[in-house]
Every structure is written in C-alpha cells, then in structure tokens.
Amino acid sequence: MAEHAMYFADDSALRKYKIKRVVINVLLYTFLTIFALFMLLPFILMLVGSMTNADSFSTFESTANFAELGFKNWTFSNFEQIFSGKITNQLTGQTENTTSFAQFYLNTIISAVGSTAVTVVTAVLAAFAFARLEFKGKNILFASLLATMMIPGELMVITNYQTTIAIGWRNTFAALIFVHGVSVFYVFYLRQTFQQIPNELYLAAKVDGVGDVGYLWKVMIPIAMPTITTIIILSLMGAWNSYVWPMLVTSDKYKYNQDYDMRLVSTGLMELFNQQAGGYSAIKIAGSMVVTFPLFVVFIIFRKYIMRGVSRSGIKG
Amino acid sequence: MAEKTLKLPSEVYAEIKDKPLIGKRRRVQLPQWAVAWLVLLPALVFLALFMFYPIINCFFMAFIRDFQYVDSGGTFALSNFFRAFSDPCLQPFEGAIHCTKRLGKYFMAFGFNNFQTVLSNGLFLQSILNTAILVIVEVPLTIIISLLIATFLNNIKALKGLYQTIFFLPYVTNSIALGLVFSILFSNTSGGIMNYIITRLGGQPVNFLGDIAGLPYKMADGTIVELPAASKFNQGIVIVVNSVWNGLAFKILVFMAGLATIDKQYTDAARIDGAKSFTIWRRITLPLLSPQILYITITSFIGAFKMYTGVISVYGQGAYYFGGINKTDWMPVVGWIYLQMSNESQYKGINLGVPAAGSLVLLAIIMLITAVQFGVSKKRVHY
Incomplete structure (x- = not known):
C-alpha cells in the first residue's frame, strides 16, 4: 500500500483507504476460499473415502456418523482389492473376480x-x-x-x-x-x-x-x-x-x-461402478482415486x- | 562511407543457390514441393482415413434412403454400400429383411427421409431440449463465476499461486471419476453430503439421482422418512453442478491470461481520476477482456452442446444411461447419436443414416450458435 501514499491528501484519507483495502481483501479471500473448498470437496471425499475401510464407509453412509470415516484407522484395503481384481460384493459378501486396475x-x-x-x-x-x-x-x-x-x-x-x-x-x-x-x-x-x-x-x-x-x-x-x-x-x-x-x-x-x-482406466472405472450395483462405495471411490492420482x-x-x-x-x- | 562487411544469409544464399557446391559431395536434393508432400504424407493418410472420409461418408449416409450398414466385416462402409446397391440379398442379415420387404427390388435414392425420421423422433427432440436447457443454465453460470474468480485472483497477492493451482485441478481430473464422486456426494443415503446438509438445515431429503421413490431415508434424529419421487429438476441440478465444476478451470485460466495482458496504466489512470473499483471493472477491464469472453462463450457453447460424459458420469450406470426409469431423462443430443449407433440398436435394424442425420443436425445447431455469436460480437467486442 505504501506505493499509493503519494495519491492521498492527508493521513486520514490514507487510513480510510487502508481500512477499505483490508475489508475488500477479507471479502475477496472469503469468496475465493469458499469456491476453493467447493473445488476441493470431491477430492477430500476421494481421499477420505478411499482410505476408509469399506464396511465403515457403508456404515457412515447409512448413519451419517462422521467418526466412521478413516481419519484414525485408515487402510489400503480398497486399493488392494482393486489392484488384485478380487472385489467383495457388498450384497452377497462373495469375492468377485474382475480385471485388475493394473x-x-x-x-x-x-x-x-x-x-x-x-x-x-x-x-x-x-x-x-x-x-x-x-x-x-x-x-x-x-x-x-x-x-x-x-x-x-x-x-x-x-x-x-x-x-x-x-x-x-x-x-x-x-x-x-x-x-x-x-x-x-x-x-x-x-x-x-x-x-x-x-x-x-x-x-x-x-x-x-x-x-x-x-x-x-x-x-x-x-x-x-x-x-x-x-x-x-x-x-x-x-x-x-x-x-x-x-x-x-x-x-x-x-x-x-x-x-x-x-x-482403459475410464471405461474400466465406469464398469466398476456399473456392474457392482450393490458394491461398496468406498471401493468405487478408491477406483476414482486410482484413475485421478x-x-x-x-x-x-x-x-x-x-x-x-x-x-x-x-x-x- | 562504411563498407558493408557482413552479408545477410539471404544474400549469400541468392548468390550460391545455383552454383555447384565446392569441396563437398553434392547430395541429391528433392524439390521443395516434394519434400513438403513427403512430410505431410503421414498426417494426410490418417486425416484422409479418419477425418475426411468419415465426414463425406456421414453426409452420404444421411442423405441416402434406407442405407443399411451390415456388420459383415472386411470392407469399408462406403464399399459396403455399393455392395448393398448391387445386390442386397447377398447380405446375410439385414439383407434378408430387405429382400422380403422389397421383394428383391432395391433402389438407391437420395432424400431427406433420414432427417424426417430424426426430426419426428420424440426422443431426439427431447434430447435437443435437454441439451438446450443444460447449456442455457450451465454456460452463463460458469462464465460469470469464472470471471469473478479470475478478477478476484488478479487482485490478491498472497496465496495467489495456491488458489490458482486449486482452481486448475478440475482440468486434470478424469471426468468419469469426478462424476462418480459427485454421485456419492449427492446420494440419497444419510452420508450423502448434500442431503445431510439439507436435512440438517431442516429440509426434506431430495432424490437427486433418480432413484426409486419410497426408499427409506434415515434423518439425523433417527426418524425414517420416505424418499420422494425423482424429479427432472433435481437431477438437472446434479448435472449442472458437475458440469460447472468441470468447466471452471479452463475458463479461469483463459480469463487470468487475458487479465494479465491488460496494461495497468489504464486502471491506474482511472483510479487517479477518482473512478470507483466497480466502474473501472465495468468500463475498462470488461471491454478489454471482451475478446477472451467471446472466445470462451463460443467454445463453451459448442462444448456444452456436445455434452455427454458430464451426464452419464453422474449416474455411473454405463454409457447409455441418462437417468430416470426410461434411462432417458436427461439424454443429450450426443447421447442420442451414440445410442442410435451402438450395437444394441443396430441389431434391431435401425439404419446408420439416422444417427448420421442426427449428427448433421447437431452440426447445424453448432454452426448457427457460432454464427449468431459472431454476429453479436461485431458490436460488442473490442480488439
């Protein structure tokens, strides 16, 4: 702001300008932060969901209990299932063979x-x-x-x-x-x-x-x-x-x-979502993560x- | 007078052009046009096969009456047509249908009957309407938001790079992966974030993804309510949010690049004259940014009219599922074209001329939009 000092008649005008500047900056950053969070929301879900145990994530979905999410006990089991091509079906509990994401x-x-x-x-x-x-x-x-x-x-x-x-x-x-x-x-x-x-x-x-x-x-x-x-x-x-x-x-x-x-990854991912109608959401999210990463x-x-x-x-x- | 000591390469070249090289073996030099066609050859081969021929063939298929492509292999669509022209009964599958239909008579005729079929197809008209609605809502929304974000980003100093990176992330995100995450955000389970927020604020759960009505939804206080029936409007919200999210990155970047080229002297001069920030933005920044705005408007209208993955990815139930019980709630034009040309409908004997005609209608719409926007821009854009 110092470079603008010469534009102002006296100190009070400068102070007024500075206060206005601060208020504008607060508004700007608030707006940008809200939109940045909107942008990041899917990625946050991707990160948290893919690292959460598949069963816990289902529980979270039906109860909206945020404690179920994998902040504390995160796991790689979803990725393991995707890359091994052996995915557990949520409805039957059986392991289904699919093509590995590798x-x-x-x-x-x-x-x-x-x-x-x-x-x-x-x-x-x-x-x-x-x-x-x-x-x-x-x-x-x-x-x-x-x-x-x-x-x-x-x-x-x-x-x-x-x-x-x-x-x-x-x-x-x-x-x-x-x-x-x-x-x-x-x-x-x-x-x-x-x-x-x-x-x-x-x-x-x-x-x-x-x-x-x-x-x-x-x-x-x-x-x-x-x-x-x-x-x-x-x-x-x-x-x-x-x-x-x-x-x-x-x-x-x-x-x-x-x-x-x-x-390819996109078509494979669509299949993962499509064929596993009763599948775990966490595994689907892990699929998205694997494709995006x-x-x-x-x-x-x-x-x-x-x-x-x-x-x-x-x-x- | 100073003597010219150095010659320009062009002068030297002009001198030695026709002289034989001294002390060097003269290589065989192809004339320039030959070199040009030689280096163009790889590109032209691919373009001829996968671009020029398909374009011509598309017009061809669209204007032929009862063109039937037969999946017998070994030939191109065009030669296949000529075979059908000479003897349709030779063909194993549709040919047989053809012969019984026409009692062995086959005639080739040009006409508009494919266009008639397309334009009288309720689903096609609905798909045009769907696309138009999505475009009219999504494009202005995206442009306004991205213009605001770009202006704001241009006015901050700290953390500018971080915000820029965050806003650019959607550009490198796989749209299928993204749509699927959005479908989980908007799901009708208690953990679906959007419904969680709505119910926490005291609202009723919303059926965003076209699921069956009456599914149980557990509210935060433990009571169970029935999920209301899916409406087209609610599903449209998800598609629009998904597309806006996807489209912002590119537009913000282009607007940022445009803003960076605006000379600070203009705005500084206006500020010294006592102009308010909004006036400066409205009277100086916006007009100087108008070439970028025009460019973005045209490309995003065209891009949005070709919307396809933005819709199917939200539902995540395959390439031909567009929501609702009929799977066609939000079917876009491109989706209709793909559905027509997919195996599924081909084996039912639908001729390929119909999707070809449909894609020509899409082309016409796109050209119309572009023409209108160029017409408007002549008055509004300052170069």
Missing part, C-alpha cells in the same frame, strides 16, 4: 504413449510443411484442415466405428492409437510456433549445406521444444481421460479377444508447462 493402467499407458508419439510426429512434420515449405495447394489444404476443426467429432465417430470394425481393429491398440493419431489443432498450434522462427536461420542453414529435414531436426525442433513439450503433456492427459472412443471400441471383451481385457502427479511436476500451454493454446479438455 491391467487398465498398462493398457492406458500403452495407448496414451502410442497415440502421443503418433500425434507429435505427424504434427511436427505437417507443421513444418505448412510453416516453412512452399508448395502448390498449401493454402487450400491448410484452410480445409482448419475448417474441419469446426465439425463435431461425433459426426466422424459413426464412420470411424464402422471402419474400425471393418478392418478388424476392434479391441486392438491400433484403434486407440491411430484413429485419433492426428490432431489438426496441434498442427495449427505448432505451425504458429514454427512461423516465429526467423527466416534468416533457414537461409543460413541452407548456406551451410543443411537440407530441409536437417534444418527441421537441428534447428526448428530444439527451438520449438517448449511447445512440443506442452503438446506431449496435453496429448497424454487427453488420452488418459478419454472415455467415449475407448468405450466404443474396447467394451466387447466377451465377444472379441477374450484372453486380454483391452479396456497419476495425472495429479503429472500436473504437480509439469504445472508450468500445462497451465501455460492451456492458456496460450486455448485447448478445451
């Missing part, structure tokens, strides 16, 4: 890494062509790519689903990796970064006898690395959280590919990249 993790990691690799490679190459090279039809092609960004993905899903069945990709990683292997948005985003690289560098490289691809590899990619990192992280996050497409192409585990459960770790490590990338590129998750 399997879903593995599937999701494979498909996320695969699709991110394909996305990044195709986006870098295409953005290079659009930003740096001259060829006939460049503008028309780029405009038509941009136009497709307007079209809702649901329109393409219908045919893509049929294509996937027709070429035998149902329940394969290929369907999860290649069908959304190119993101027009990332091409567009990367092209903007590439265009900011001065032309003189390209010509200097040419003088030194470096070819187009050599220039891309040795100059453009290192310069655009922050953008590429952002694309990698956002693409991984998108693949981890995707639900609709994996649900369509991997849900038929009984008809196709019986030995191997191809489902890895991305939290990624977020904490790459917070700057993610927030900067999202605000600059304006990507809707």
Whole structure:
C-alpha cells in the first residue's frame, strides 16, 4: 500500500483507504476460499473415502456418523482389492473376480504413449510443411484442415466405428492409437510456433549445406521444444481421460479377444461402478482415486508447462 | 562511407543457390514441393482415413434412403454400400429383411427421409431440449463465476499461486471419476453430503439421482422418512453442478491470461481520476477482456452442446444411461447419436443414416450458435 501514499491528501484519507483495502481483501479471500473448498470437496471425499475401510464407509453412509470415516484407522484395503481384481460384493459378501486396475493402467499407458508419439510426429512434420515449405495447394489444404476443426467429432465417430470394425481393429491398440493419431489443432498450434522462427536461420542453414529435414531436426525442433513439450503433456492427459472412443471400441471383451481385457482406466472405472450395483462405495471411490492420482502427479511436476500451454493454446479438455 | 562487411544469409544464399557446391559431395536434393508432400504424407493418410472420409461418408449416409450398414466385416462402409446397391440379398442379415420387404427390388435414392425420421423422433427432440436447457443454465453460470474468480485472483497477492493451482485441478481430473464422486456426494443415503446438509438445515431429503421413490431415508434424529419421487429438476441440478465444476478451470485460466495482458496504466489512470473499483471493472477491464469472453462463450457453447460424459458420469450406470426409469431423462443430443449407433440398436435394424442425420443436425445447431455469436460480437467486442 505504501506505493499509493503519494495519491492521498492527508493521513486520514490514507487510513480510510487502508481500512477499505483490508475489508475488500477479507471479502475477496472469503469468496475465493469458499469456491476453493467447493473445488476441493470431491477430492477430500476421494481421499477420505478411499482410505476408509469399506464396511465403515457403508456404515457412515447409512448413519451419517462422521467418526466412521478413516481419519484414525485408515487402510489400503480398497486399493488392494482393486489392484488384485478380487472385489467383495457388498450384497452377497462373495469375492468377485474382475480385471485388475493394473491391467487398465498398462493398457492406458500403452495407448496414451502410442497415440502421443503418433500425434507429435505427424504434427511436427505437417507443421513444418505448412510453416516453412512452399508448395502448390498449401493454402487450400491448410484452410480445409482448419475448417474441419469446426465439425463435431461425433459426426466422424459413426464412420470411424464402422471402419474400425471393418478392418478388424476392434479391441486392438491400433484403434486407440491411430484413429485419433492426428490432431489438426496441434498442427495449427505448432505451425504458429514454427512461423516465429526467423527466416534468416533457414537461409543460413541452407548456406551451410543443411537440407530441409536437417534444418527441421537441428534447428526448428530444439527451438520449438517448449511447445512440443506442452503438446506431449496435453496429448497424454487427453488420452488418459478419454472415455467415449475407448468405450466404443474396447467394451466387447466377451465377444472379441477374450484372453486380454483391452479396456482403459475410464471405461474400466465406469464398469466398476456399473456392474457392482450393490458394491461398496468406498471401493468405487478408491477406483476414482486410482484413475485421478497419476495425472495429479503429472500436473504437480509439469504445472508450468500445462497451465501455460492451456492458456496460450486455448485447448478445451 | 562504411563498407558493408557482413552479408545477410539471404544474400549469400541468392548468390550460391545455383552454383555447384565446392569441396563437398553434392547430395541429391528433392524439390521443395516434394519434400513438403513427403512430410505431410503421414498426417494426410490418417486425416484422409479418419477425418475426411468419415465426414463425406456421414453426409452420404444421411442423405441416402434406407442405407443399411451390415456388420459383415472386411470392407469399408462406403464399399459396403455399393455392395448393398448391387445386390442386397447377398447380405446375410439385414439383407434378408430387405429382400422380403422389397421383394428383391432395391433402389438407391437420395432424400431427406433420414432427417424426417430424426426430426419426428420424440426422443431426439427431447434430447435437443435437454441439451438446450443444460447449456442455457450451465454456460452463463460458469462464465460469470469464472470471471469473478479470475478478477478476484488478479487482485490478491498472497496465496495467489495456491488458489490458482486449486482452481486448475478440475482440468486434470478424469471426468468419469469426478462424476462418480459427485454421485456419492449427492446420494440419497444419510452420508450423502448434500442431503445431510439439507436435512440438517431442516429440509426434506431430495432424490437427486433418480432413484426409486419410497426408499427409506434415515434423518439425523433417527426418524425414517420416505424418499420422494425423482424429479427432472433435481437431477438437472446434479448435472449442472458437475458440469460447472468441470468447466471452471479452463475458463479461469483463459480469463487470468487475458487479465494479465491488460496494461495497468489504464486502471491506474482511472483510479487517479477518482473512478470507483466497480466502474473501472465495468468500463475498462470488461471491454478489454471482451475478446477472451467471446472466445470462451463460443467454445463453451459448442462444448456444452456436445455434452455427454458430464451426464452419464453422474449416474455411473454405463454409457447409455441418462437417468430416470426410461434411462432417458436427461439424454443429450450426443447421447442420442451414440445410442442410435451402438450395437444394441443396430441389431434391431435401425439404419446408420439416422444417427448420421442426427449428427448433421447437431452440426447445424453448432454452426448457427457460432454464427449468431459472431454476429453479436461485431458490436460488442473490442480488439
């Protein structure tokens, strides 16, 4: 507040201003704290519920006795059940065999890494062509790519689903990796970064006898690395959280590919909730926790990249 | 006169461009257009197969009368169509139905009958209405709250980073996991936090998730009351809360980025002139933020009209459960499209032209919204 002192006629005006400032600050922080708690509420439930003994949590649900929650005697048994694939049914008391979440993790990691690799490679190459090279039809092609960004993905899903069945990709990683292997948005985003690289560098490289691809590899990619990192992280996050497409192409585990459960974390989680109608809530919450947690770790490590990338590129998750 | 000692690379390049390289083996250099198409090839292959073809095919399916996709494998939808065109009786499943229906005659005709089917389908019209209601409630609410939070965040110093991180958390949360946690928060058990708060404040328990009426609910004092029947309104609250929660992070971040670009000189100048904080916000901050507001409004209207996981995740009973006894209480447009194309309805012989036509209607709605908003923005947005 000291820097504003010069604006005020006398001390009483300054004091008035200071009091007003304090009141405003209290209001601001109160509002923000209330909303922050609203934001954190699901996470608090996730944390407490998943660490509470499944029976205790059921008791809590029917009695609203908060002492039942696992503040004192917390347990990992819910996670054990999820990862061992042996879940106790609340109604029958029997142990039911399901797919372990470790399997879903593995599937999701494979498909996320695969699709991110394909996305990044195709986006870098295409953005290079659009930003740096001259060829006939460049503008028309780029405009038509941009136009497709307007079209809702649901329109393409219908045919893509049929294509996937027709070429035998149902329940394969290929369907999860290649069908959304190119993101027009990332091409567009990367092209903007590439265009900011001065032309003189390209010509200097040419003088030194470096070819187009050599220039891309040795100059453009290192310069655009922050953008590429952002694309990698956002693409991984998108693949981890995707639900609709994996649900369509991997849900038929009984008809196709019986030995191997191809489902991803989101679809597996939905199944956990869906099939276990009489199941323990604590186990379901633990499932949510298990699905959410890895991305939290990624977020904490790459917070700057993610927030900067999202605000600059304006990507809707 | 100073002599120019250094040449720009462009000048050097222009000089040596056509000369043979000295002392270096000349590599075969492809012309630039060839390199361009070569590096574009991987992206174009995928785009052609999984984007351009599906778009064309969607229009194709929507405008063909009685298009039947047959799940016989081995071919693409388009070639499948041509096979159906040449001899529908060859097809093992729907083909047989077709032949009996039409006595072996099959004709190809373009027309609007798929659109007729879609637009006369009560469920589809209901899904459009559902989506419209959710969009109209959710989008303005989210934008106003996120605008407030962003403005407030911009005005504090201490703990700013912490609050920013908390408000960004929903962005990295799996929406299915989140919806399921919300369904437990809103559950009709005594431990459902929302009902706990309502009953503690003296209210009656609310059936938020469309459960059967009459289930026992144990109040805090031990008396047991019957759960009232589920209403669409109560279920809508959960869906809206879930979507607002999910949508805030992105909008706050964009607004924060917009606020950071506003030059402090404008607001300082106004403050020296004696303007009140609210006036400054209303007359300076808001107009300068209008490009971001327009951007957010358009993207969130489009995004909200494609709402799907936000609804199913709250119920957590599979991909085609949208609440209520009929499972269709809050069915969104996208949900209707997926339901139509799912195996379940395909085997009943519903043709794929119907969901294709439905998705084109969705496209039309989205384009209409975007056009209207751009029209309005011409007057209101300051660049």
